Amino acid sequence: MAAIPLSPQAAQRQRIGRFGVQLFIASETMFFAALFFAWYYLGVTADAAWPPAGVQRPSFAPAAVNTVLTLMSAVTMWIAARSIRRDNQRGLVFWMSASAALALLFMAVQTIEFRELALIAQDTSYGSLFLFLLFFHAARVFVGVALMVIVLIRSILGQFSAQRHLLVDAAEMYWNFIVIVWLAVFTVLYLF
Amino acid sequence: MLPPATPDAQLIKNLYDVVLIFAVVTFVLVEALLLVTAVRFRRKSTADSPVQTHGNNLAELGWTIVPAIVVAAVFFMSIDTAGQLAGHGSSTAPVARVHALGDKVAAQRIEDAAKVDLVIEVTGRQWFWQYSYKTDGALMTDSNDAKPLVLPAGKTIRLDLTAADVIHAWWVPQLGPMLYVNPGERTAIFIENAQPGDYIGQCNFYCGLQHAYMLNNVKVVPEAEFEAWYRGAVAASGAVATK
Amino acid sequence: MASISIPVSSQDKAKNGLLGWLATVDHKKVGLMYMVMAFVFFVASGILALVIRTQLAAPGMTLVDPNTYNQVFTMHGTGMIFLFTIPMLVGGFGNYFLPIMIGARDVAFPRLNAFSFWITLGAGLVMSIAFTVGDRSAAAWTAYVPLSNSTYSPQSGMDIWLLGLILSGIGSTLGAVNFLVTVVTMRAPGMTAWRIPMFVWAMVTTAVMVLLATPVLTAALVMLVADRNFSTQFFTTSNARLWQHMFWFYSHPAVYIMVLPAMGVISEILPVFSRKPLFGLKAVVVSTALIGVLGFTTWVHHMFVSGVSPTIERFFIFTTMVIAVPTGVKIFNWIFTMWGGSLNLKTPLLMCIGFLSTFVVGGITGVIQAAGPVNSYLHNSYWVVAHFHYVLFGGSVFGIFAGLYYWMPKMIGRMLDDKLGKLHFYTMFIGFNLTFFPMHLLGLEGMPRRIATYSADRGWAGGNLAASIGAFLIAFSVLLFIINFIKSVRAKQEVPADPWEGNTLEWMIPSPPPEYNFATIPTVQSDRPALDARNSSQPAGQH
Numbered sequence A: 001m002a003a004i005p006l007s008p009q010a011a012q013r014q015r016i017g018r019f020g021v022q023l024f025i026a027s028e029t030m031f032f033a034a035l036f037f038a039w040y041y042l043g044v045t046a047d048a049a050w051p052p053a054g055v056q057r058p059s060f061a062p063a064a065v066n067t068v069l070t071l072m073s074a075v076t077m078w079i080a081a082r083s084i085r086r087d088n089q090r091g092l093v094f095w096m097s098a099s100a101a102l103a104l105l106f107m108a109v110q111t112i113e114f115r116e117l118a119l120i121a122q123d124t125s126y127g128s129l130f131l132f133l134l135f136f137h138a139a140r141v142f143v144g145v146a147l148m149v150i151v152l153i154r155s156i157l158g159q160f161s162a163q164r165h166l167l168v169d170a171a172e173m174y175w176n177f178i179v180i181v182w183l184a185v186f187t188v189l190y191l192f
Numbered sequence B: 001m002l003p004p005a006t007p008d009a010q011l012i013k014n015l016y017d018v019v020l021i022f023a024v025v026t027f028v029l030v031e032a033l034l035l036v037t038a039v040r041f042r043r044k045s046t047a048d049s050p051v052q053t054h055g056n057n058l059a060e061l062g063w064t065i066v067p068a069i070v071v072a073a074v075f076f077m078s079i080d081t082a083g084q085l086a087g088h089g090s091s092t093a094p095v096a097r098v099h100a101l102g103d104k105v106a107a108q109r110i111e112d113a114a115k116v117d118l119v120i121e122v123t124g125r126q127w128f129w130q131y132s133y134k135t136d137g138a139l140m141t142d143s144n145d146a147k148p149l150v151l152p153a154g155k156t157i158r159l160d161l162t163a164a165d166v167i168h169a170w171w172v173p174q175l176g177p178m179l180y181v182n183p184g185e186r187t188a189i190f191i192e193n194a195q196p197g198d199y200i201g202q203c204n205f206y207c208g209l210q211h212a213y214m215l216n217n218v219k220v221v222p223e224a225e226f227e228a229w230y231r232g233a234v235a236a237s238g239a240v241a242t243k
Numbered sequence C: 001m002a003s004i005s006i007p008v009s010s011q012d013k014a015k016n017g018l019l020g021w022l023a024t025v026d027h028k029k030v031g032l033m034y035m036v037m038a039f040v041f042f043v044a045s046g047i048l049a050l051v052i053r054t055q056l057a058a059p060g061m062t063l064v065d066p067n068t069y070n071q072v073f074t075m076h077g078t079g080m081i082f083l084f085t086i087p088m089l090v091g092g093f094g095n096y097f098l099p100i101m102i103g104a105r106d107v108a109f110p111r112l113n114a115f116s117f118w119i120t121l122g123a124g125l126v127m128s129i130a131f132t133v134g135d136r137s138a139a140a141w142t143a144y145v146p147l148s149n150s151t152y153s154p155q156s157g158m159d160i161w162l163l164g165l166i167l168s169g170i171g172s173t174l175g176a177v178n179f180l181v182t183v184v185t186m187r188a189p190g191m192t193a194w195r196i197p198m199f200v201w202a203m204v205t206t207a208v209m210v211l212l213a214t215p216v217l218t219a220a221l222v223m224l225v226a227d228r229n230f231s232t233q234f235f236t237t238s239n240a241r242l243w244q245h246m247f248w249f250y251s252h253p254a255v256y257i258m259v260l261p262a263m264g265v266i267s268e269i270l271p272v273f274s275r276k277p278l279f280g281l282k283a284v285v286v287s288t289a290l291i292g293v294l295g296f297t298t299w300v301h302h303m304f305v306s307g308v309s310p311t312i313e314r315f316f317i318f319t320t321m322v323i324a325v326p327t328g329v330k331i332f333n334w335i336f337t338m339w340g341g342s343l344n345l346k347t348p349l350l351m352c353i354g355f356l357s358t359f360v361v362g363g364i365t366g367v368i369q370a371a372g373p374v375n376s377y378l379h380n381s382y383w384v385v386a387h388f389h390y391v392l393f394g395g396s397v398f399g400i401f402a403g404l405y406y407w408m409p410k411m412i413g414r415m416l417d418d419k420l421g422k423l424h425f426y427t428m429f430i431g432f433n434l435t436f437f438p439m440h441l442l443g444l445e446g447m448p449r450r451i452a453t454y455s456a457d458r459g460w461a462g463g464n465l466a467a468s469i470g471a472f473l474i475a476f477s478v479l480l481f482i483i484n485f486i487k488s489v490r491a492k493q494e495v496p497a498d499p500w501e502g503n504t505l506e507w508m509i510p511s512p513p514p515e516y517n518f519a520t521i522p523t524v525q526s527d528r529p530a531l532d533a534r535n536s537s538q539p540a541g542q543h
């Protein structure tokens, strides 16, 4: 692998881009932190039980399936990004496709879940927040998938190399963030 | 501040008066320093070249510590007064929430209803107040528009506050602290040992169109006069005796 | 070295046409567009303030009905904060000067930067249209539920207002990302941490606050929109306090978002006009950062009488008062920057002195009203209105005008007239104090805020009349500024690169700067590079 070193300007662009994505993720984190704060606040100060009496927690199974899918996608994403760092274009295409497939599967499962949830959202704060956390997470998954598709197209066109793969890094970082949010959502909404 | 008419209002005013002294002294010192600097160091010639001081750690430490001491003093005075107000039974904490948040002192105070001579349920509505007297003699509701709430002097009175629509606020500055009147929640405020007189109160949380006209005036009268008024009011409203 | 020379001829005339402005991604043009937009909203929101002041000039006035009055003060507050102060300081001054001061040719993401501007402008237009064609929001700038929900504010103006705030939030969040990346990755060689200008430090702190606080407001706004339109149940009556927490978690940091950049501006001007370095630069940087951090811990001081528990109240009294300490450090360091200096009492410096003298009043009244029991008297009274105009007008607006007088020659290549500037300063200073000082007394006399009128027997007529006269004096002073600006733009004059003997990099490049800012990226040797350059280009002994 004969690595052609990047010009200082190009290396700088990559640093800038990565840092920008990280900061964007920081602000996204605060958005979810706000929703979790609302969840916690309403839970603690609710005069009645939380979840309120008569409200069924949505079934555990789809969420558990999605947790497995999410964790798998984190692994495939990691391999995809590692491939291009080693200048393995085919690896990138393959593992990125795998990640996108897992993400799409996730969304399919989520859609089923939404059908159930739409009903409780309008009855209680509990249901509303439950739905919102899932919905805004799902919206991020959508963005994540879009990013993966763009990366895929560009990797098929051979636009990435061991030195030039800012977008791959961006997709990886953002996806990791989505995975972590899901784990938090799963823990808070389904486990406790 | 308007002249206080209860010990609680007096406590608030005392605190304000002391804090104001600190504030005025700080204000005068800082502004004087600024003025002296601005006048004394005017540019005399375009060739002025002042000594290039980059800082002074000792001085900077000084103006960190001195304000810190002042602020600490103000803080401790504030929580001391807050504690005293609590001791008097006045509370800015809502009954329901107090339990949820586990504030034992406040909860105890409100439970300790034995001291309370009179409980009145106050409901804030867009844009008037409604008062229900709960004594062991009778329950009487006095729906009010611009009519003052009548209270006996020298007693301990608890107002149980709630709102029927949006947030309002109970504020009779001369009788003690202000408190929001929240829908879906019951908060309590105490009026203790009020002096007779007419006191202006005004809804102090923006509650929509007629917020400016939502008065909660209070008329404090000697006990005998209150009893007479109360009997008359009960008779007039045809309220039912609840014993 | 990363210093690439660009031929001067690459400056393109066509780029100054209308299309050139609309399509620009140059941080300076974007900055100027922010400023123009913000100033327009300053005048518009100011005119609404004049409506308020006319209505309250005497008891029982009927210039507007209560409904209109409520809409007017709602839009006055919203406009001044979200469409004037923040876009002016962060979008305007930040965009124009942050890249130049660190020796960069642009921000990190120029196109994203232009996008932030257009989205902010969109927010402004959305709100203005909703305001001018009716059905307006009237729930105050704090939009507390339940008043702002679909039962009590059924009008579509409320939804549009929420949408506008969401948009402006997105705009400023993206802007914050841009600034932070720019400062961290694009500084000129030699610009180490302690050589970064104070204004840039202030913007960095501000950007961090914007980045972390705004999403919380966005979440709350989105939740309220959903409640209003999709019957979700976030802010039901028994959850009303949740809105208050989320709103103030953003809006308290927001007050520092509005004042820290202004403090950054005066931290640049004071040294230049005193011919001394900033006194205790490190202490000022650390205090600024501390204010940024502590700013996230005080929000409940807006809710002391809303029925929070006494324990929580005590905690937040403490955190609120603590902020007086780092703020005090900055105030004294500024005064001692002037102490022993050679003060060039031109308009920019006067505006800074105006900032210092009035901000201190606002800060001290803030500490007074933070004292729990005192707050239970002063909350929501005109005392609070006095407090926040002393910090917002006395702080941010004086800071903004200081910056405009200081940097106008750099930005448009024209000096503002100093005589007219001084007249502007003195009328504004007097008008300001005449308007807002009496409000303290009105508050003590029991006048609540947000009332459309009051009756004569309350004894508030005198103070209100004074305030109203003062407001028109302020308006007159702003008019003087506008005249001054127009005169300067028309005047035929050449401004040298460095009319003030500045310290920072922007004074080493032409006025106005070329699109690429620096023909060669300078190498920075100290915290006052422009002074270094002046000294080395002059024979020893002079100056």
Ligand code: HEA
Pocket (backbone or CB within 6 Å): B026, B030, B066, B067, B068, B070, B071, C142, C255, C256, C258, C259, C301, C302, C320, C321, C323, C324, C327, C328, C329, C331, C359, C360, C361, C362, C363, C364, C366, C367, C369, C370, C371, C375, C378, C379, C380, C384, C387, C388, C391, C392, C395, C396
């Ligand atoms: C630029 C904006 C700005 C700034 C900087 C501040 C700064 C401060 N504010 Fe203010 N505030 C607002 C804007 C601002 N505020 C607004 C808009 C509202 C109303 C919102 C609404 O309801 O609509 C508000 C409301 C508000 C309240 C709620 C009032 C109420 O509704 O009941 C409180 C209460 O604690 C408060 C406190 C403070 C304090 C302690 C500071 C401190 O940071 C001040 C620190 C500064 C100093 C103290 C001066 C300098 C220091 C020295 C010279 C050292 C020596 C001093 C001492 C020893 C005291 N503010």
Ligand code: HEA
Pocket (backbone or CB within 6 Å): C042, C043, C044, C045, C046, C047, C049, C050, C052, C053, C073, C074, C076, C077, C078, C080, C081, C085, C140, C141, C142, C385, C389, C392, C393, C396, C397, C435, C449, C450, C451, C452, C467, C471, C474, C475, C476, C478, C479
């Ligand atoms: C940066 C913020 C900022 C600024 C600069 C101002 C500036 C002014 N504000 Fe206000 N204000 C707020 C932020 C600000 N305000 C907020 C957040 C609220 C709370 C809202 C709420 O309760 O929800 C508020 C509320 C508020 C109230 C309380 C309303 C109420 O509670 O009922 C009042 C009352 O007097 C007031 C007055 C003024 C005045 C007279 C000015 C003046 O200084 C304005 C001066 C500017 C101009 C006048 C414009 C320029 C003039 C010209 C170009 C001249 C030409 C035009 C003519 C002569 C017509 N403001």
Ligand code: CUA
Pocket (backbone or CB within 6 Å): B124, B125, B127, B167, B168, B169, B203, B204, B205, B206, B207, B208, B211, B212, B214
């Ligand atoms: Cu009721 Cu204001």
Ligand SMILES: [Cu+2]
Pocket (backbone or CB within 6 Å): C251, C252, C255, C298, C299, C301, C302
């Ligand atoms: Cu605050």
